[in-house]
Amino acid sequence: MSTPKPNEERPLGALLAPDILVILEESPQQVGIETEELHPADLADVAEALPRDRVRALFDALPAERAADVLEYLNEDLRAELLEAMPAEDAAELVEEMSPDERADVLETLDEEVAGGILEELEPEDRRETEALLAFEADTAGGLMTTEFVSVRQDLSVEDAVTEVRAIARGGRKEVLYAIYATDAQGHVTGVLSLKELLAAPGGSRIEDIMWTDVRSVPASADREEVARLTSEYDLVALPVVDAQRRLLGVVTVDDVIDVIQREQTEDVQKLGGMEAIEEPYLDTSFGTMLRKRAGWLAILLVGEMLTASAMGFFEDELQRALVLSLFVPLIISSGGNSGSQATSLIIRALALREVRGRDWLRVAAREAPTGLVLGLILGALGALRVVAWQWLGIYDHGPHYGLVALTVGASLVGVVTFGSLAGSMLPFALRRVGFDPASASAPFVATLVDVTGLVIYFGVALLLLRGTLL
């Protein structure tokens, strides 16, 4: 089958689906051969583009091992639907062909009863292994690792190790061979080397002569963010997971780390936008979930914003006497929110990448204060200019004291933007200090915080500058 050229709007899966559908109808036994060279990710896209009631036929037509590969890339909902509709023996036969970590990931997304039924149909060893992996939290190193890794005794000769590794590779299991771990007689990890280093090693040497003894590893309970950070910092393709005695429990591979990084990033962006993170793709998220994840923060922020109504009420007399002040309320408080939002997103990201650490808060404050001040001076000048320009151009009459109004707007912007930058940059530190994720400091959260203070600053400046004239 020739491969058509996909583009942004027409992914490969959608392009191929009609042809595969025809083959499925006419000669299902041909499907395996016709799609042999397709990457499983692409074949999963094809399955997703098929009519729902033909997906099962596609998987039945593929050899079990191939079907398992495709299953790994399939959309979670469709995968659950497919496996839940199958007899448990058939489903078990399919997931048996997956690597243990993928198998555990798949079972975790199924209805608990169905997953239990499939587990029971697995070979005893696979079942034990899968159950052990299912016991780990999904967002820890244990939940990410695969148990099919390759380790050799450190006193093995290089020749014997090459023979052993080749035998393992031929064994047909799904183990990763990015890194080979060396262990001592008690099974403790003592070193690591790449397959390339093993092949390059001079004849006659032993593993312990050529291995790296400074092995980065994590406990099974390590947070997935820590796994991602170590992998990224040390350019690893695999990170070993060890128990308290440094015995190897499993290995997290780089492809899973990339998934973690993407998922964490999605969470961070959604939190920064002022909502709880959603786990599923946008179009797959149910209406109810979407509401739940968004309504909570919106309601909390609204309650926070109610303080602005109180502040406005507090300054009602001033507003009554100088209504012109109300004109600039949205402009002034938004500018504070905007500068705060900038500062917060900068610091959240710097903390996530560890460019900045908790103890650096004072250094950050010492940078944000002058930065905010200069930004405030720029915006303040623009704001004051607008008042004066509108007056001179005759677009709006701010009254006889328009110069003082311009000064009030300008000076308030200086104060609000400085405060916004400072508050926005300190909020992630403060949240972290009290045990929250610094990424909870969303742009709307900062904006709300700064809105209330912004009003107080604005009316404070007005009282100072306009007393005796407008107020």
Added chain:
Amino acid sequence: MSTPKPNEERPLGALLAPDILVILEESPQQVGIETEELHPADLADVAEALPRDRVRALFDALPAERAADVLEYLNEDLRAELLEAMPAEDAAELVEEMSPDERADVLETLDEEVAGGILEELEPEDRRETEALLAFEADTAGGLMTTEFVSVRQDLSVEDAVTEVRAIARGGRKEVLYAIYATDAQGHVTGVLSLKELLAAPGGSRIEDIMWTDVRSVPASADREEVARLTSEYDLVALPVVDAQRRLLGVVTVDDVIDVIQREQTEDVQKLGGMEAIEEPYLDTSFGTMLRKRAGWLAILLVGEMLTASAMGFFEDELQRALVLSLFVPLIISSGGNSGSQATSLIIRALALREVRGRDWLRVAAREAPTGLVLGLILGALGALRVVAWQWLGIYDHGPHYGLVALTVGASLVGVVTFGSLAGSMLPFALRRVGFDPASASAPFVATLVDVTGLVIYFGVALLLLRGTLL
């Protein structure tokens, strides 16, 4: 040297630096041996923690190959300082030990004249290779790839290929061995296989019998985001870069892809926060750069917010007659901004992950409208409740028509939140349609957009509901 236990606030580099400093003073020839088992990333941290004038001594004390490994992980500024202070021959000797892509990356960050001087001191072949890489844009596949990859002829026997690969591995160059590429007689890429697959292959077979022919590849001009997307989608550890004739030019490795993903994410978060992306870590960014990256958007947003002053001015008569309306202006416009910010961050991320594509805009709108409506009803109820509650509790007197004021606030919130959700979700699509990065639709941008409309909705509702009573 025993390795102390680093923690969040005391990274390994800072802990080790004092010891290394002593060894450097007393017996510099011991430094190489004492630090032999440290990961180069950790040794780079040590260098960064040393007094600036001792860094050179550390690098001089290390064997050239080791020094080059450490140089790769060193902070860009410090690296530039170090190399620019060295005679060009010495610097060339150091970078000669790096892989070609790292060498090009390093030279790119140096003063142009210094980089030119170092280039001239390189061996002719290395120089040619480096110059070719420098010609590619840094944010393309060409700018990311290394030219030291391993390819074999597809008609080679597996035994010969293993021998060849072992010889290459022993050659001591820095080539990556994650994947082995197969080529035909004309040098076109025809297949790919992993080192594991090569080792597992049955004796007597040829490369073409065991290779995968469906090779994902990109042209050198491909955007780094495309490189990251393919690597992530197909779980690759290396992505080949080919010319128009499918001849192999180089390979992008997964560690560089992770760097790209991290950098893109930093950019996205900063843009979402309403500023231009900064390239350097927060604390390394100069005051001037920081101002430039933030002032532009703040000023643009301020100019946008000036429309709110115009809108407020337009409704001045209404405000005069019913000053109570001004109390809820911040609350109402912020709620619109908050719901818009949620919707925008959701869609920006969904577009980045291709969960949603350009043609899906109508489906998204059809979801956001009812979601926004329900969210608006929740917030509207809360807002109206607050007016009534404050009235009944005697906290604030909204006048005899407080019921109508409550209704106005509630109904306006419904309208503003619905509009905010819809506008926030459509903005990224609109930006993309006119050729901008959808990620430019920052939270402050959406908030500003919704502020102006929010005022119009609010006063429109007020005119409708309060005519004859307050207005």
